[in-house]
Amino acid sequence: xxxxxxxxxxxxxxxxxxxxxxxxxxxxxxxxxxxxxxxxxxxxxxxxxxxxxxxxxxxxxxxxxxxxxxxxxxxxxxxxxxxxxxxxxxxxxxxxxxxxxxxxxxxxxxxxxxxxxxxxxxxxxxxxxxxxxxxxxxxxxxxxxxxxxxxxxxx
Numbered sequence: 001x002x003x004x005x006x007x008x009x010x011x012x013x014x015x016x017x018x019x020x021x022x023x024x025x026x027x028x029x030x031x032x033x034x035x036x037x038x039x040x041x042x043x044x045x046x047x048x049x050x051x052x053x054x055x056x057x058x059x060x061x062x063x064x065x066x067x068x069x070x071x072x073x074x075x076x077x078x079x080x081x082x083x084x085x086x087x088x089x090x091x092x093x094x095x096x097x098x099x100x101x102x103x104x105x106x107x108x109x110x111x112x113x114x115x116x117x118x119x120x121x122x123x124x125x126x127x128x129x130x131x132x133x134x135x136x137x138x139x140x141x142x143x144x145x146x147x148x149x150x151x152x153x154x155x
Contacts, residue, residue, distance in 0.1 A: 023065030
């Protein structure tokens with residue numbers, strides 16, 4: 001499994017907004033802070049706003065602001081905002097295909113491979129839901145220069 005780079009961009013953007021007081025900050029300014037593509041980052045920002053993690057603030061001093069404190073934002077929410085909620089594994093029931101399918105009686109139980117993959121995905125979702133962005137911010141606070149550098153980058 002591979003997540004799009006937009007997930008990393010979204011996580012850093014939310015953390016940066018927190019470090020500068022919650023926003024608002026323009027999409028161009030947010031992109032410039034890490035040398036990102038403004039148009040691609042803007043797509044991620046729109047997805048975060050649609051998911052209720054950011055608020056779009058109109059006007060010349062507008063941009064994006066945090067919609068809620070980082071204590072209330074889980075890694076799962078950010079991943080789902082960017083990646084969507086589709087399941088990672090899709091069982092094609094190949095156990096019923098080909099020569100093996102011809103020789104086997106019709107299945108009456110859930111595919112064991114499918115069940116195992118669902119359990120793994122559920123565990124992954126639980127691990128992401130158990131971590132908030134506030135916990136990451138706490139880790140970043142262990143490096144005092146981080147907050148100063150981020151604030152400096154946003155002028």
